[in-house]
Amino acid sequence: MNGFDISLLLSMVVAGAAPIILAATGETISEKSGVTNLSLDGTIILSAMVAFAVTSHTDSLLTGFAAASAAGAAVSTVTAFFSSYSAQSRIAIGFALAFMTRDLAYFIGTPYAGIKEGIPRIHNFPVPYLGDIPYIGKIFFNHDITVYISLAAAFTVWILIWKTGTGLKIRAVGENPEAAIARGLNPVLIRFCCSVCGGFFAGLAGASFSLAAKAGWGQPQGCEGSGWIALALVVLGGGNLSGATAGAFLFSFLQIICSGFQDWFPGIPAHILKISPFPLMIFTLITINIVINLKKGSIKNHCLFAPPLR
Amino acid sequence: MVKYDPEYFGMNSITGKIRNAVITVLLASAVTTIVTVMAGAPAFDTYMKIIKGALGSATTTGLVIQSWIPVTLCACGLLFSFRIGLWNIGVEGQIAMGAIAASAVFRMDSGADLAMASMIAAAMASVAGGAGWAFVSGWIRVKSGVNEIFTGLAMNFMVHGLVLWLIFGPWKKSGGPSMNGTEILHKDLWLPFSDSCGISPAGIAVTLAAVVFTAVITGYTKAGLRLEAMRTSPYAAHMYKINISSYMLTAIMISGGFAGLAGFFQLSGICHSITPSISGNYGYLALFVVLFSNFNIRVVPFAAFLFACINTGAAQLPLTMKIDPSIAGVIQGCLVISTIAVQTWYSRKINKVKV
Numbered sequence: 001m002n003g004f005d006i007s008l009l010l011s012m013v014v015a016g017a018a019p020i021i022l023a024a025t026g027e028t029i030s031e032k033s034g035v036t037n038l039s040l041d042g043t044i045i046l047s048a049m050v051a052f053a054v055t056s057h058t059d060s061l062l063t064g065f066a067a068a069s070a071a072g073a074a075v076s077t078v079t080a081f082f083s084s085y086s087a088q089s090r091i092a093i094g095f096a097l098a099f100m101t102r103d104l105a106y107f108i109g110t111p112y113a114g115i116k117e118g119i120p121r122i123h124n125f126p127v128p129y130l131g132d133i134p135y136i137g138k139i140f141f142n143h144d145i146t147v148y149i150s151l152a153a154a155f156t157v158w159i160l161i162w163k164t165g166t167g168l169k170i171r172a173v174g175e176n177p178e179a180a181i182a183r184g185l186n187p188v189l190i191r192f193c194c195s196v197c198g199g200f201f202a203g204l205a206g207a208s209f210s211l212a213a214k215a216g217w218g219q220p221q222g223c224e225g226s227g228w229i230a231l232a233l234v235v236l237g238g239g240n241l242s243g244a245t246a247g248a249f250l251f252s253f254l255q256i257i258c259s260g261f262q263d264w265f266p267g268i269p270a271h272i273l274k275i276s277p278f279p280l281m282i283f284t285l286i287t288i289n290i291v292i293n294l295k296k297g298s299i300k301n302h303c304l305f306a307p308p309l310r
Numbered sequence: 311m312v313k314y315d316p317e318y319f320g321m322n323s324i325t326g327k328i329r330n331a332v333i334t335v336l337l338a339s340a341v342t343t344i345v346t347v348m349a350g351a352p353a354f355d356t357y358m359k360i361i362k363g364a365l366g367s368a369t370t371t372g373l374v375i376q377s378w379i380p381v382t383l384c385a386c387g388l389l390f391s392f393r394i395g396l397w398n399i400g401v402e403g404q405i406a407m408g409a410i411a412a413s414a415v416f417r418m419d420s421g422a423d424l425a426m427a428s429m430i431a432a433a434m435a436s437v438a439g440g441a442g443w444a445f446v447s448g449w450i451r452v453k454s455g456v457n458e459i460f461t462g463l464a465m466n467f468m469v470h471g472l473v474l475w476l477i478f479g480p481w482k483k484s485g486g487p488s489m490n491g492t493e494i495l496h497k498d499l500w501l502p503f504s505d506s507c508g509i510s511p512a513g514i515a516v517t518l519a520a521v522v523f524t525a526v527i528t529g530y531t532k533a534g535l536r537l538e539a540m541r542t543s544p545y546a547a548h549m550y551k552i553n554i555s556s557y558m559l560t561a562i563m564i565s566g567g568f569a570g571l572a573g574f575f576q577l578s579g580i581c582h583s584i585t586p587s588i589s590g591n592y593g594y595l596a597l598f599v600v601l602f603s604n605f606n607i608r609v610v611p612f613a614a615f616l617f618a619c620i621n622t623g624a625a626q627l628p629l630t631m632k633i634d635p636s637i638a639g640v641i642q643g644c645l646v647i648s649t650i651a652v653q654t655w656y657s658r659k660i661n662k663v664k665v
Contacts, residue, residue, distance in 0.1 A: 038459075078647075082654060089650050091397060091459075092601050096650070099594060100643025106636035108349050219634075225467075232460050269478040269487075272471050279471065282464035290454040 009256065010139045016252035017245075018143075018150040019044075019208040019223065023230035024244040025154050026201025030076070031239050032161055033194035034174040034187070035083045038094025040202055041227025042101030043075045047206025049109035052119070052217040056112060061120050065207045072203025073196045075101055080195035084188050098227070106219045113218045122146065122212045146208040153201065158241045170194055205230070225278050236285040238292060251281045330652050337651065338644035345640055351633050359630050360623030360638075370622060372507030376580055377592070377618035378611075379513040380405065380572035384596030385603075385610045386524040387568025390561045392605055393528060395541035398565045400447050400462025402593030403469035404440040408570025409577040409588045410469075410476065411439025413492065416499050416578075417481070425498040432499075433574050440570020441563040443469065448562035452555040458562070476584055491585035501579035510579045518611075520568060525607045537561060569593060595621065601646045604653065617642055 023044060030037050037043070047068040055064030075097060082093040125148075126132075127141040140151075161167035170190060172180045177187040206223065214222040229251050233244040254277035262270055343353040364374050384401050391398040398404075412432035419428040447461040478487040503510045528534040540547040540554050547554050576588055599617050603609035624638030 082650065089654050092650050093647065095397075095399075095597065096601065096643050096646040099598075099639055100647065103636040103639025103643065104345060107345070107634050107640055110349075110634045219636075228463055232463075235457070236460060269474065271474045271478065275467060275471055275474075279464050279467040282460055282467065286450065286456050286461060286464065289456050290450075293454050293456070 007135045007138045011142065012256050012260075013249055013252045014139060015143050015147055016213060016255060017248040018147040019205040019213050020226055020230050020233070020248040020251060021150040021154050021245050022146075022201050022208060023205035023227060024233050024248060025150070025157050025241065026072075026198035026205070027230055027234040028161070028198075028239055028241050028244060029157060029170070029194050029201070030198030031234050032167075032174045033170045033191045034177060035080060035191050035195045035198075036090070036094070036231075036235060037076060037079050037195065037198055037202070038091060038231070039075060039079055039097035039101060040231045041225065042098040042105075043072050043199060043202045044206040044209065044223055044227045044230075045221060046075065046101040046105040047072045047203040048210035048221055048223055049105040049112070049206075049217055050203075051207035052115075052210040053109060053112050055211060056115060056119055059118075059120055061122060061211060064211060065204065068207035069200045069203035072199040072201070072206065074199070076195045076199025076202070077192075079199075080192045083191065083195065102224075109217055109219070114216075116216060119211075119215070121215065144212050146204075146212045149204070150208070153204075154241055154245050161241070202227070229278065229281055232282050232285045236289040238289075247281070247285065250284070251277060254280055330656075334645065334648040334652050337648035338641065341644045341648075342637070342641050346637065349633070351631065356627070356631065356633060356637065359627060360620060360641075362623070363626030363630070364619035364623035368507040370626075372504075372509045374615070374618045374622045375507075375509045375514065377590075377621055378615050379510070379517050379575050379579070380590070380592040381596050381599055381618055382517050382611055382614040383520055383572040383575070384569050384593055385599045385614055386520045386607070387565035388596055388600045389524055389528060389605060389607055389610070390537070390568075391565040392600060393534065393537040393541060394558055394561045396448070396451070396558060396562055396565075397459050398444065398447070398462060398562055399459050399597070400444060400465040400593075401565065401569045401596060402589050402591070403462070403466035404443045404566040404569035405573040405576065405589035405593050406469045406473055407443040407566075408436035408440035408573025409581075409584060410472065410573075411570065412436040412574045412577050413481070413495075413584050416495055419499070420496060425496075428499060429501075429578065432578065433571065436570040436574035436577075437567040438570070440573060441567040444562045444566025444569070445559065448559045451562075452558050470586075473584060473586060473588060477586065481584065489586060491581065491583040491588075493583060495578065495582045499578060500582055501575065503579065510575070513575050513579055516571070516575075520571075521607065521611055524610075528607060569596075595642070598642050598646050602642075602649050604649060617645075 023040060027037060027040055050071040051064040051068035054067040055061055058064070078097060079090070079094055083090040122144040124142060124144050126137075127148075131137045131141040133141070159167075161170060169180070169185055172183070173185060173187040173190045180187050180190075205226075209223040209226070210217055210221060230244075230248070233247040233251075237243040237247060257264070258273040258276055262268075262273055265273060268276075346353040346356050363370060365371055384405065388398055388401060412435055415432040415435045416428055419425075443465060447458045447465055450456050450461045451458045477489070477492055481492040482488075483490075483493050501510045501512055528537070536547075536552065537557060540552065540557055544554055572592060573588065576590065576592075577584065581588055595617055596614070599610060599613045602617070603613040620638045620641050624635040624641075627633040627635050627637065
């Protein structure tokens, strides 16, 4: 990149982080209820394909987003169903679905690979007045609708989980399901609903990739690995949505630096720079998690291995 | 007979197991057929092409065996880590690390002056490389409690970057870097194989030995019993003053060692150089094999053969039917999910029955 415009760079960071924020938001809802969706990466890829395919057939972006959300919710339904019965199968199903849905997307999406013409595009929508603020306006208020939805969703879900009675019930089910049962809650139903909700957001994330952030479909699409990053942000970050959002910005920043500023790193081949954000990000999160665990003084007992409800 | 006994539901009898296997295959076939038809391809023809593409000739059967070797080796190693409750997702990277370690040894004898000694040293280095790579995930797990799934994933990404760095950097070909990989090994450093079908007898022998080793250790030794006991009741193990951390590290290192050995066979028997796809996704496939075989070592070699057949047969589909070979992943995923569904259904039934 010739020249260096910091506000443009930060604007790209915000735009690139939107799908991951959506995925992390959905995963946070699911994880707070006690269901960790290991199939997030495959769900995002499948949703991206569904969104692109439906949009190319219907010429309607809204229908594409709706179909992708439905696909994400459908995959999460399977995860939720098995999560109710066995902790072991929760991980196994999530893992199996992660790869199966990815391959399913590649298999069914073959006819749509490489299509560029005739697909509706999401255009930028500068927020009136706010978009004119120097620097801040360019960074946050000159994007397409998916960016605004992602930020609004993250804020809304944070309010829901931490400031409402519904969120208290969700957290109760996730932290102590036996006590939740004693209080008259139905943990199976709540977990099911949260898991489907999480899948809905994962579907939106996939649609954001193929219709906005990295428009198009192919093998690979470009969103591969993002689900694992979103999952790591939520799980290793302790379900902290503001931390997950910050982590999404960091990951997007790393991706842009490594792909758009290759001349800053002349000694490192382009192929290595392209994949380096993934291990860098995960190791950063692991380090943060180690620090959190050391401060707490105990091993975090994560819902991945929580016993199933009877 | 007490009603909550699995015997009541016929789960452990031969007929029960055959019934479960048939239900699993039927379920998976139903889903895959729907998917294939949705994609506009004839389902029955697709299955026949996959079978023919895998077992239709000596050459294709040889390709199946070439896939079967690393998948079975990795699956044997994974049984150790699963036995103590660890999900060694990093197995994919451990294959590559084993191949890198073996390649480093081979490069010390690039002229193949001591071919046999180099082969043995490379095999040992590959085991050490895979085990060492797995040790990192295990150590982070036991010291800080960070789930080994994420460290394993991160290690997979890292080794992928390392492979690319080697291919484009210090180990690049003499004519210039190429995505095809590093310099091809001297022919004397290739594993001997049969000309008709490309099968390595040494690979088959080592794999079968690994299966027997795993079966004996996990099923007939105190160590195998302890691994299972520690997974089931870590607090009891702690009360018995058994060092769970050391067993966890040992189990994941054994898993990594087997994967590293698979990397050696990939390098010396198939690829003959370090390529970007040296691990060939066999690590993840081995995870599927273990899940499909329900962690039973007796079923693992056969499950690995089935999955290798699906992989190899589907690779022919773009040529014969213009179908994307990703259908193999869909079939394998459906088989695993069906297996889990059947097991979950039975466990639900057992838990529901009142005494």
